[in-house]
Amino acid sequence: MSLSLSYSEFNQQLLLKLTLGQQFKQTIKVPSELQVYVPQQIDSSQDLLVLNQYWVLMQQAGYQAEGIPETLQKNIAEIDQIENEKQLDNQLVQILKWVVAQESPFLYQDWVIQIFKLAQLQQQVIPRYLVLKVLPLCRNPVLLASVLPEFAFQGDVTTRLDDAKRVWKYVKQQDAAPLIRQLQKSKSSEWSLLMSQLCGQLPNFIHQHIAEFWSQSIQRNHLQSHAESLVTYNMPVTQFEALYQHVKTLEPQNAATVSSNAALAFYLYYQDNALYNEVMALLRVCLNYDVQAKKVKYDINLDQDDALNDYGFFDREANLVESRKSLKTAYQSAQVEQAYQAFCSSSQGVLYLKRILIQLPLAYWLELFGAWEHLFLLHSQQKDSLWNAFIVCCYREQRHDLALWFYQHQVKWCEAVTVSSGNMFERELVFTLLDQEPATGLLLKQLESHYQNQDVEHFWLLFQRAKALHDVQNISEMAVVLLQHAYVNLDLQQDQKKFALLKEQAQWLILQAYPIDISSLQALFSISEWKQLLQFNHYKQKLIA
């Protein structure tokens, strides 16, 4: 608090005089304290400069802090209440502090996520001062909502936390409204990302609130195709029946309403709706399995194509749009029959067929093929695509038994490290279904055999996907041996890429798998990275002990 308050009249006069110069004609009343240094009557500019000089010195020397207003005092007292939160263990805090101090902390996002998961598991929260720094390193609002301290969500000081705050409100205060509003507002890509995170991590939210916003937000934002792929890859029908119960209430009187509900697969899986029989009747006319040719034959004219489109079988994905165009061109050709056959055996034709089959329930598949074994005999033209579709259908209906049966017979195909045709992501869905006995036992044997054969590539592919085996100690031990071996055989001058890959695998092992003695991996990391990883490994070991 400056003295200028106690001498405010003088201070104001002086500032005005300085501002206006000669134009200011009033006589300045000099306080008695300053009269020791300057004449009583300020006449010249020199007098004015000296007056100002001493006045500023006096203000500096007499500066004091001001008393705090009562209202603020009350505020401080209120905030004083201590929150009861479990703080993140110090070892992990140290690692986070190290990460955020790095020049490119983004390189260590996986570390941060893994630390957050450990925190979530133990219901611990990270220190307040790390909140803003780790925020850009984690895009998962559900995870953030559980590991950020309550402090972060109390004030309204920053918008950077909004996503996590909406989730937090739902989880901690059972207030779903902000989250639903946000989902209704989001653009397509954000909507997809957030929804798939919610499906995986907060299935209860989907159960409770899907009805409130599903049809609304889909119609408003033209999200149908996103919603379809969400259903395909993230919402197994058996686990999200609430969605079906909701879309059923929308009474699909005609094809158009089905497609705008973006839940065709649900309508076809459950048979208690008016359209099921219509769609099935259409398909029975169009599709059949030819045992001799080992192919699914489809005989679809343009009217039928149109009808399927109305039901929502085809999304707006560019390749598929091309396929349908080719079908139309074939029908316009002079030799229709030939052109149609050419279409059927082209990759565009196969994609078209796959797109139809992928929506259909497995009960229909069995009806189409007659016996599951026929799947294995499929002609190479159709094999990859239809197998992918089959796996997606298994995932949607959560058919662990069929997945196991398929994996047993087609191990090589499932474990292909590179895929020349078809969608890697779809193929890998099979592993999510191999998470219970006897499937896990089978995977374990398979891993051991890769280990015996020193087949690093397949060992890693399988290990990383077989989530159920991540906490098996002797698999971790095998992995370390394989990595060590690969490192010894590495020509560091030549194989920079391979080194990077090994490092990545070693890091994954330390972060995600059962913690064992990792000292033989040290050479892959820098000294400071290694210090942090050792700390992390040690922490995990203690947690298990």
Next chain:
Amino acid sequence: MDAGIEALQTWLNDVVTMGLGRLRQQQHEKFRDIQSRLVDAQVAGLVSYLDEFSSALYQSNWQMQSSFWIAKLQTAVHLWQNRQQLKPELYEEVKQLFGVNLPTDVWDNISAQMLHVYALGQVTQELVNTRGRYRRQWLWDSQNLRDYLLLDFEIPPYSNFGLTLPFQKQLALNAKLYPVVSQQRLRLEDNLMSFNDLSLTLVAPKGFENFDQAFTQYANGLKQYPLQLVRFFWLEQLRLVKQDKVIYLVDQDQKMCEIEIKQFVELWFLVGTEPFSAGVEWNGLQLKLVSIWQGGHFECL
């Protein structure tokens, strides 16, 4: 140098006759002229005061700030004109401010001393008229509650900043004080210290318990050296408060001071509602937060 100081006195008289209001409209050429005259007269050190003055003219409380810098300049003129009566250390300090370098052999006659201090803050700023930056490293003597300053410059490609002292640890530094009255600025000696001695246990430094202790120390410093500008204080048990868009630090006596801070949100997340210790710079006009220490966490802002 006399010619330069005389020109400055005339210029200041001119400014107050004309009034700051008009100066704001035609400031550029007005400043350029006097600055080059000061450089010619080898009083280049005061150019930075004029820079501060000219930028003060466009701050929100510009009248206050401008009168502050006019007073600083007038004091400089006043001290020079009365240099015969000054104590030798004060005269030396004024000369250094004006830009006269110490002869190198002076250092041989100054004895080094061992200082037990914490490095508690660092402020880096651009130099105004040259490409380059300068840096203030603030050291705090926790026992005597006083600050020391390490000032260095980086002018690429000729020079880089010197040693950066590790924060948060108590250091035993071998250093010489500049032979001037303020006894604030240090020169590090070569055999600095052995970094191996750094103990791992962190003991928070002691500081002032309230603002008024700090302001009293500042006032005493002014008595020694009326041109004293920036001092560093370490204060304990502060809280952060925001009211009507103004940000304050509140001390244990429930007294508060406005602070200058650019990123409130960051600071809010750093300290929350709990008390913390802080390093602040005070120049007699504005309080600037430099570093904070809370629990085991230290951060230089």
